[in-house]
Amino acid sequence: MVTRGLQRSNGVASYVMNYYRALHGPEMRFDFLVIDDVGSPYYKEIAGNGDNVFLLPSYIKHPLKFFSLILNIFKKSHYDVVHCNVVNSGVPVLAAAAAFNVPIRILHSHAAQNGDVWWKQLRNKPFSALALHFANKYIACSHKAGDGLFGKRKYRIIPNAINISRFRYSEVARNKIRGIENCGDKIVVMTVGRITTQKNPYFIVDIIRELANSKVDFRFWWFGDDELNGDVQRYAEKQGVSQYISFKGSVGNVNEYYSAADVFVLPSLYEGLPVSGVEAQTAGLPVLFSDQITRETSMSVLTDFLPIDDANLWAEKILLDRHYDRSNYIRSVVSDSFDIRCCSKQMIKEYSISM
Template identity: 40%
Template sequence: MIRILQCVNDMHRAGLETMLMNYYRNIDRSEIQFDFLTHRPNRSDYDDEIESLGGKVYYAPRLYPQNYLSYFKYMKEFYATHTEYKIVHSHIDSMSYLPLLAAKKANIPIRIAHSHNTAIDRDFKYFFKSYFKLKLPEVANYYCACGKAAGEFLFPGKKYTYIPNAIEIDRFLYDEKVRIKKRAELGIKDEVVIGHIGRMSYQKNHKFLIDIFAEILKSKNDCVLLLIGMGEKLDDIKKYVEKLGLNDHIRFLGNRADVNELYQAMDVFLMPSFFEGVPLTGIEAQFSGLNCIFSDKVPTEVDFSGNCSFISLNEKTEKWVTQILHNCDQTGRLLRSQALKGSQYNIKNACKYLENFYLQLDEKVNN
């Protein structure tokens, strides 16, 4: 059996983490096992399930600049103890430089950097992330990406392997009964439901999203906005909603295990992000038959259904409002959903490809 060390920040319910779990649940675990190196001190949403599937979860120091010395000490001891890992697959974009540098120092033969985004988040580590992006080719010897734009961003001029952000489609295909049940649970009757799923962070551009929704309410008052996710900007976003007097129309639902059902309750999916790779939520929303409205910073390759619109972030909110309200019609949603079953984003199709990718790498190690 091959054990792959997947490097992540944590394993809470978010896009990248959910994508990894989709592959993990469906991969042939008699041949390939996932373990997870996280960079948070506490357990995460998926840890129990990982362990139930035979995986292990490790907790390395956080990747703060003041922790770098202790981080490399931890990783040196880790690799000295865990000699079973020949393949390390890192999913933290430019920050992958750090775990892959540690892996190179430990003579790990296969070191994979995986790109999931098309820009660097402008937080306090922006300088370090920009520098590490330039240094990645010194420590990675294989590259993966969720899409063309993400690959070209993090690995300019490099050859990379495309790994689709695949999902377990049967959980997301449109179901009218689930829609009725979930809307009843949420206390929603005939209101138009606009949905957004994403980490409460700079990247997702929640302030503009709320500005758009406030404009929608001026012309159509019977609307509800569902915000699903957690993050460092949550308190700021809640304060902004309160400032605009929108508390009665906006539901903060936190991290949820029932997102597949929440899509059914929505009428349209909205994502005005500053940057994205190929957002997993955009894939899920399309499988549920929803029309999706994205910013022009989301790569158009996410649109595999023909049911997506892309609007410039420079456009006034009025254009967003018109497009959103035009795409709330549920007519033909079941047919839109069912027509996508054969997609590359079906985990049953994608998982075999990832299995072969790992098996070929393992063969290289052993030859």
């Protein structure tokens, strides 16, 4: 399993760990090749299962060390499947897998585009072409993610599934977390995801500013951390809304926070199919998505897709959705198509040629 970081707030990492937990067993063992390691609470869990985690440096900063480690890994191990969840950094891994005759080489698309801005997309095109060449199976989390990377090539859609039971709405968890956070009757809005350009974090601050202007009593929980964290916090200070925001970083009980919040927002510039959106809907949260996100993300009547050029519209919608009665949440609203127990069977089929 090839991935770039295994942080809790990383949607791809959540996907990887969800499938790993569902599939791991005596007949299916996993090694993890983690590129650009920044540490992870999951390493202990993986090692405890008797599986390996190989930490790879940036191939741009340390190309010789990167390639040397990959070659040594493939020389010592005989893999049936290489499942690559990154495009650019995955090229040398897929190339090595092809050179060592690994029978199943999967390239998995998790995003609708390969790059935040146009020049990165242009830069990344040769990497995408090479990754497509060395892989021999293609998987995507949504049609938008698949079409964006694979074009007219045949690919299989396997959703970003979750452990449904873990994220179901809990009144106990709601009361517990709101007590800890001293929320009282305040409106609580939340988001989950890396603080990067893709997630449109400055626009989130603009939404918070509009909420503050409406004079309602609210709090905003922000889960995630990444390259723009400091810049976004400074922007929030400049907008005069820092007092409303609680930057939570990465936590192990985000499922309880979904139950405790009132509205979830994700105004991303692009997504494949966001795991956090699946989790939020499972918890019965009203969810506001960017209109740039695929409608395949919507699994219930609790979702709206809004343009990302009007922060006031988002604030108005938040104030409307806050009145939703979670006790009336229909537990069957999230279909089996996002249940890890069902989706893991699809993944086994993709691995099965060599099993």
